[in-house]
Amino acid sequence: MRAILLLAFLTLEVVTMGLALAQELYIRDLPNGGKLIVKPRDDTSAVALHVWFRVGSIYEKYDEKGMAHFLEHMLFNGSEKYPYGEVDKIIESLGGNINAGTSKDFTYYHIEIAAPYWREALEVLYQITLKALLDEKMIEKEKEIVIEELRRGKDNPSTVLWETFEKTAYKVSPYRFPVIGFENTIRNFTRDMLLRFYRDFYQPRNMAVIVVGNVNPEEVEREVTRTFGREEGRPVPKVQIPNEPEQIGARFEKLEDPRVEKAYWIIGWRVPPIGKTDYYGLVVLDEILGSGRTSVLYRELREKGLVYSYFAGDLGRPRDNMYVISATFDPDKYEEVKEKVLKLLEEVYKSLTEKQVESAKQKIISSRIFEEEKVEGEAYDIGYSYTVIRDIDFYRFFEKNVGRVRKVDVMKVYEKYLSKGDYVEVLMLPKGGSR
Known part of the structure; x- marks a missing residue:
């Protein structure tokens, strides 16, 4: 009893810490429609500065496939203030890191730097995101770089496996297309096309500036208003993103690849979009099923030598979300692995206890707080919540919502989403392998 009470106390303490930290947001609407979100922290000497845009590959027309990713490359190729190569030199000279990322739902640019240099970092982000030159010569140069990146991806069996999985899972949704696009669309990009896409989506009404770290929020607001706020x-163009129709029955694709010696396998189910009420039950189920060395999949698959490696988790999408389990194993173990995974899902459902649920919740909440000790982790969570989920309360009340999950909520997730045979499956075998 004493141990149970201690666990309950620690869980409550962690939840309280998380909520206290999350509620200290300084949120302002810029005059031009942009959003500023600052999380001041005096427990660090670092600052993370992010600029998020609600645009990714699902916002592209077919002849624009790959454009969001291509623009991410182009924005580092010169701005009104900084010529090509200058940005990296500035940030590196100040001891910081700069990078960017493009997904199917969003694009973001970020710098992590020591607190005294946050103004210089903000100016750099302003220049590369809203003042890019998109020089014609650099566009042609970048095409070859991105196409080479695309070809390297095709040479990677894991990339082929995941792209095949998404093509199999999605028949209508633009999630079926790869972020990097296609060689023929990339080659046909013109400066006018890029400028139109850039002007449509890289602008204040589609933007959030996130600053987390040792800063004064009012000072940040003044600097952001002086830079981003004057654009x-x-x-913003209204892009109709069709929802994927309900799937009836299982879908299966088999690939053979001479470059692999092991079997590569993915199985996935439709699950609630990130942030919806029943999503939190999925988060808890995933913790029990596949997170860490104490999880069911680790003990029953990895420790017992049935698989070489595995991954489990949802794709974190605001629509048409999926929960996937992937694994690598000896080709002749495919039937055994699949049967075991489906059996383990059912066994977790049937044997689930409140104690398991409470333990999983405590681990999730603790992990979240440890992750957000780093300013870049917290800035990312804020940006993702506002930009992709379109609900800053996902960040604010994540711990509270996880804390509300009960055994029955976890069971309902299995019953509604994972218990039926409407899954998607892709199996990659060595050339000449059998099933």
Whole structure:
């Protein structure tokens, strides 16, 4: 009893810490429609500065496939203030890191730097995101770089496996297309096309500036207003993103690849979009099923030598979300692995206890707080919540919502989403392998 009470106390303490930290947000609407979110922290000497745009590959027309990713490359190729190569030199000379990422739902640019240099970092982010030159010669140069990146991806069996999985899972949704696009679309990009896409989506009304770290929020607001805030806010194009129709029955694709010696396998189910009420039950189920060395999949698959490696988790999508389990194993173990995974899902459902649920919740909440000790982790969570989920309360009340999950909520997730045979499956075998 004493141990149970201690666990309950620690869980409550962690939840309280998380909520206290999360509620100290300084949120302002810029005059041009942009959003500023600052999380001041005096427990660190670092600052993370992020600029998020609600645009990724699902916002592209077919002849624009790969454009969001291509623009991410182009924005480092010169701005009104900084010529090509200058940005990296500035940030590195100040001891910081700069990078960017493009996904199917969003694009973001970020710098992590010591607190005294946050203004210089903010100016750099302003220049590369809203003042890019998109020089014609650099566009042609970058095409070859991105196409080479695309070809290297095709040479990677894991990339082929995941792209095949998404093509199999999605028949209508633009999630079925790869972020990097296609060689023929990339080659046909013109400066006018890029400028139109850039002007439509890289602008204040489609933007959030996130700053987390040892800063004064009012000072940040003044600097952001002076830079990002002076740009014109324009109507953002309304892009109709079709939802994937309900799947009836299982889908299976088999690949053979002479480059692999092991079997590579993915199985996935439709699950609630990130942030919805029943999503938190999925988070707890995933913790029990596949997170860490104490998880069911680790003990029953990895420790017992049935698989070489595995991954489990949802794709974190605001629509048409999926929960996937992937694994690598000896080709002749495919049937055994699949049967075991499906059996383990059912066994977790049937044997689930409140104690398991409470333990999983405590681990999730603790992990979240440890992750957000780093300013870049917290800035990312804020940006993702506002930009992708379109609900900053996902960040604010994540711990509270996880804390509300009960055994029955976890069981309902299995019953509604994972218990039926409407899954998607892709198996890659060595050339000449059998099934």
